[in-house]
Amino acid sequence: MAASVDYLIIGNSAAGISAAEAIRKTDREGSVLIVGSEPHSAYGRPLISYLLEGKTTLDEIWLKPEDFYEKNRLERWLGPEFQVTRLDPAAHRAICTGGEQIEYRRCLLATGSVPFMPPIPGLGQAANVYPFITLDQALSVQEAARAATERAHGANRPSRCVVIGAGLIGLKAAEALCGFVDEVAVLEMAPRILPAVLDQEGAQVLQRQLASRGITCLPGVTAANIEVEQGSAVACHLTDDTVMACDFIVAAVGVRPNSTLAVEAGARQGRGLVCDEHLRTSLADVWAAGDLVQVTDAIDGSQHPLALWPAAVAQGGVAGAAMAEAPEAPAYSSAFAVNAVDFFDSSLLTAGCINPPDDGGFTVKTEVDGDAYVKFVFREGRLVGYILLNRPANAGIYTALIENAVPVDQLDPAMFSAAPENLDFPQPLRWARLHRFYPTDRDQRGWKEGC
């Protein structure tokens, strides 16, 4: 199989699909080919844990309606044989595992992240160690969990699973597996769970809530080596010298940008691919969007990838518009992390800078109220980050404060002690926020003729 297309999109998830939509907004005619190594239509990747929990189904997990690809005339080559293994920017050519060659005019790399396998002795030798990134992996884990529980109950003992890594993926996997195995333990090398999105105090509150649901979190502990019998991991020897028997392991210590393809083709790489404001890489006619791109942090100015779904969608839109040469194509400037995640009945929303350094001129306001824990981080009179554990109401108003760098002294201070409201903004700003596109022939009272 060979193809020659106007637009080649490598990666069939958030960024790739968003880019395809953006291309189609401007260019209705150009041929678009989406290639992806997973044999599925695009699905909500973070939904895999929800799928295992039964909060969605294999019918509903798909990101777009069934006719999406046809309606937008997006050709798709999906499956492991279509994994692109080599990119030749000079020749405008990509080559897949199966040998297929694709000639393109413009190419988008939207290959996301790949799980990082920690160098723990034994981990690589065991067949029952699973990552938890893709739909197929999730279904495999589910199958493994069911089988393990059946076996364990046959042997009159509880089934046990160890999750290595208490990041968002590890904890969501743990939550999902709760319904399939009897005991779930989560190991975390860092001194607290969710080290990237929570602080010490919040982590403790959440850890207690997870414990009440039967998930044992062990921060500050990880596996030193894995005991393997007949090709299967049977126990983890932990760094605190304890031994934890297990039926299988989920490895979720982290992800790294899946940028090998571009790097091998000579692209500039920092902590992710280096791109211009329209997300064009240093390679000719190659753009990138999603987890593999390094972006400027809106709060501290640092460069790092932002492996988050909304960021990938936004970046896909920017890259797609640029690729199709849309008039007034938007630029992608800086960004900051906004995370929304829920565990059982707990909700956790975080954004921006949540663990400020002591010397950066930050002020912090925290509040604990029962199951709720909130933290606000301010700098130079502006909100720069928040943690909202079990107090989610209207959180987007805080996000907007960060994004628009709204001076806090304009606002009703009460908005940081209870759910924020639109009325907390001063009247002119409130009007401007809520009345975008308001008909100009009416006044602020809604009257057509002034009085």
Place this chain on the structure above:
Amino acid sequence: MKRIYALEDWCIDCKRCEVACKVFHSKSKDPVKAFLFEQPRPRNRVRVEGNRTLSIAINCRHCPAPKCVEGCISGAMTRNPETGVVTSNPEKCVGCRTCVSLCPFGAVTIEEGPRHPIAFKCDLCGEVPGVPGSPSCVAACPNRALIYVESEGN
């Protein structure tokens, strides 16, 4: 597109809009059944902020580039490109609250759904998702503090 605008000059904090919204979005469309008998309780998607001194009804602004849609991990939140109406598909929503963390107006809430908590937001009272209907909050407002008018943007 036609948008609902709230006018705080006239909002009197009666919350009839909330009642009408709940009733429209109930199974029975009958206030007594909706409030007292239906399970799960129907939810209002318009929310009155403030008190008698100053109040305003808040509902979805149906942004042209909605952050809730951009952030939705399940594809439940969509914007109809023809009508501009932003709706959440209750079948697809998993209740992750990404939309809550992104909506600049607090116009999306996560509440108990038929099976698990899901997102609720203004759908302009369309019978078909994405197609605007005749907003019941506007009809219920006794003081024209909510108007449904052609806006100058899509």
Place this chain on the structure above:
Amino acid sequence: MLDYVLPRYRVLRDGDLCIQCGVCERSCSNEVHHVDEELGRVTANNGACVNCQRCVVMCPTQALAITRWPQVDSGSANWTLETMQDIAKQAQTGAVLLGSMGNPKPFPVYWDHLLLNASQVTNPSIDPLREPMETRVFLGSRPEILKVNERDEKLSAPLPPQLRLDVPLMFSAMSFGSISLNAQKALAMAARELGTFFNTGEGGLHRDLEQYADCAIVQVASGRFGVDPHYLGVTGAIEIKIGQGAKPGIGGHLPGEKISAEVSRTRMIPQGTDAISPAPHHDIYSIEDLRQLVFSLKEATGYAKPVAVKVAAVHNVAAIASGMARAGADIIVVDGFRGGTGAAPRRIRDNVGIPIELALAAVDQRLRDESIRSTVSLVAAGSIRSSADIVRAIALGADAVYCASAPLIALGCHQCQDCSSGKCNWGIATQRPDLVRRLNPEIAAERVVNLVHGWTHEIKEMMGGMGINAVDSLRGNRLMLRGVGLNEKELEILGVKYAGE
């Protein structure tokens, strides 16, 4: 001290329909309703209810009605419950009883004893849908002789100033202070739309309403609030208020707490001080004194606008009206005892003055007898309830009528007669910002315009039925009226024949 006063009303809540949404609680400035989360039901403090019916209208499920307090009286037709309650109240407070709106007592309503004529066979009725019908009237004094330059087809001497009304109805005086600015604004907007006038009362003209000044009649009353050359200069007409039908013979008293910054600016008095309108004008003790004020105002405004004088309908109103005409008034306004007020001592409201129907007939007759009727316009006020009342008033001799209660009812007033509390739930008789906001003048003006449009259609229908095609032809045409249930004396004063005659 134990309060002997009983509640007047009781809230009837249909438990099957109440959805505990709390709209009633949030709608009531008297804090009658309370959603008791603990009990899981809505309770009522019946004693605080004034029967304004805001909650009844607002309730999304129509679960509410207000009924009288079920307590029976003593069985005495003399010592009625109401009489005894008044005594209980005064025994408690030692104060004058206050009341609002018009006299509610069951005095005869003469309008309801006057029936209209219609054409049959001998003269044709007119279909207002096919034929032109004139509802326009002009108010002002008419010259004794009209001098016309026939060659130029022009008047050789100018006519005295006239007010042009497209409908024979104006909105009577209600001051900013007694009613909210939004209520006044609604009437101003409606007046502009309808081609008629609203009246500022003696509260001055708020700067927001200056754009409606050409539709305004401004009052000069005994307190002289808000009066300056600008005030007199911008409006359509000036009205000297001598008296008010609801409280003849007494002045007004707007307590200091109602004199907000805006009221203070508009009335030109210090904020927080009591606004006291004396009972008499201290410079008017005779018709001659009145003439001085009338001509002072005419001088001040270059004889460019009519000056009206308003009196309450009292015993010798006909003679007084004659004096007013001779004092130079262009328009005479007679306000009957059923006219409304923002606040009046109840004994005055309920017992002083005479019905407008009799006063109007008497004044019109007296002015005719003295051959000066045509030198003035005559406006009747004091509870005009419908288009039929307008037709009857015009047939009795009025040029036009003043209406206030009816437009207020269009705005939402439910005649609870609690205006003086300042807690009007309809946003009309209040200055509380949260309550004022309830009256969106845009909606309110539309409702008043609708009402007057409806009335105008009805007036045309009734006139057409009589074979009359202009209000001018109906004026003083008492042959179009017949009395029923009236005695000879009443018929004589009204100047109408008995039905069947």
